[in-house]
Amino acid sequence: MRAVGGEQEPAAFERTVLRNASPYHYLKVYLQLESATTRLCAVELKQLIVSGLSSLFGEVGAALPFDLLKYDEEALTGILRVHSRGLVKLWSSLTLLGSYQNEACAFRVLQVSPFLLALSGNSRDLQLD
Amino acid sequence: MVRQKSRYLLCELNVSDRSRLLLLDDRAVREAVRATVARIHGDYGAALCSLRFSVKYLNAHTGIVFLRCPKNCYRLIWSALPFITSVENQGQKVPCFLNCLHVGGTIRTCQKFLIRYNTQQLHRMLPQCKSEEEKLQVRKAILNCSLIKRNEGGFEDEAESGEDDEE
Numbered sequence: 001m002r003a004v005g006g007e008q009e010p011a012a013f014e015r016t017v018l019r020n021a022s023p024y025h026y027l028k029v030y031l032q033l034e035s036a037t038t039r040l041c042a043v044e045l046k047q048l049i050v051s052g053l054s055s056l057f058g059e060v061g062a063a064l065p066f067d068l069l070k071y072d073e074e075a076l077t078g079i080l081r082v083h084s085r086g087l088v089k090l091w092s093s094l095t096l097l098g099s100y101q102n103e104a105c106a107f108r109v110l111q112v113s114p115f116l117l118a119l120s121g122n123s124r125d126l127q128l129d
Numbered sequence: 130m131v132r133q134k135s136r137y138l139l140c141e142l143n144v145s146d147r148s149r150l151l152l153l154d155d156r157a158v159r160e161a162v163r164a165t166v167a168r169i170h171g172d173y174g175a176a177l178c179s180l181r182f183s184v185k186y187l188n189a190h191t192g193i194v195f196l197r198c199p200k201n202c203y204r205l206i207w208s209a210l211p212f213i214t215s216v217e218n219q220g221q222k223v224p225c226f227l228n229c230l231h232v233g234g235t236i237r238t239c240q241k242f243l244i245r246y247n248t249q250q251l252h253r254m255l256p257q258c259k260s261e262e263e264k265l266q267v268r269k270a271i272l273n274c275s276l277i278k279r280n281e282g283g284f285e286d287e288a289e290s291g292e293d294d295e296e
Binding site for chain 2 (some may be wrong): 053055056057058059060061
């Protein structure tokens with residue numbers, strides 16, 4: 001304790017609370033098809049997801065803005081970006097999407113994160129020598 | 130279990146041809162709203178809104194409809210109303226549109242609003258009467274309205290015949 005001479009301002013303390021860390025959420029998805037040889041281009045994949053959204057959530061759901069940021073056609077893996085408010089709708093319609101051109105299909109959601117950088121690494125794929 | 134709350138949407142059904150309005154019944158309106166909600170909001174919306182959805186009151190002369198919906202999804206139904214273009218009854222399509230006048234928690238508040246709304250409409254339309262005879266006719270018709278003692282909706286008749294005789 002030292003003697004205080006004159007006015008001393010208390011240390012400024014500011015706390016910022018963010019309910020939502022980031023406005024967007026990023027999903028890494030993998031499309032599993034019945035036949036191993038079918039390939040979709042990026043436009044067809046987006047059309048498939050939009051059709052899934054429209055069957056579950058109607059016209060309003062089909063208008064949900066989402067983006068396909070990266071797409072690997074050989075591996076059928078892609079990264080989707082959606083606003084955080086639309087994450088539940090998008091994820092639930094991916095879950096319930098069952099068929100592509102009379103062929104059974106399934107969307108496997110590998111990773112979801114509010115930060116894109118987090119999708120670059122995955123501890124499941126980690127290989128320890 | 131505490132009370133299950135609902136919202137009542139007071140809507141007005143506008144048709145271009147008034148005579149065809151008389152064809153509509155509550156089942157036709159219910160099917161039209163349900164089909165539109167399914168188209169706009171998909172399987173999720175259709176399932177969520179069909180729980181306690183019903184048409185509580187339909188007046189074919191004035192085109193007033195009361196829609197009842199659950200409290201947690203009344204906005205979905207409300208947002209689907211502008212997309213209704215026609216109501217089908219026994220194979221006949223009547224082109225119409227629904228616009229929502231009031232949202233209330235109970236039928237009684239909706240009816241109180243309806244009486245106030247009808248008196249406002251009357252005050253607006255009365256100066257537009259072309260001749261003195263018309264004004265006298267309207268006044269006589271309104272004064273002739275009487276509350277018929279029934280179980281419910283006594284004042285519905287008053288509002289209805291008042292609106293009707295202005296035409």
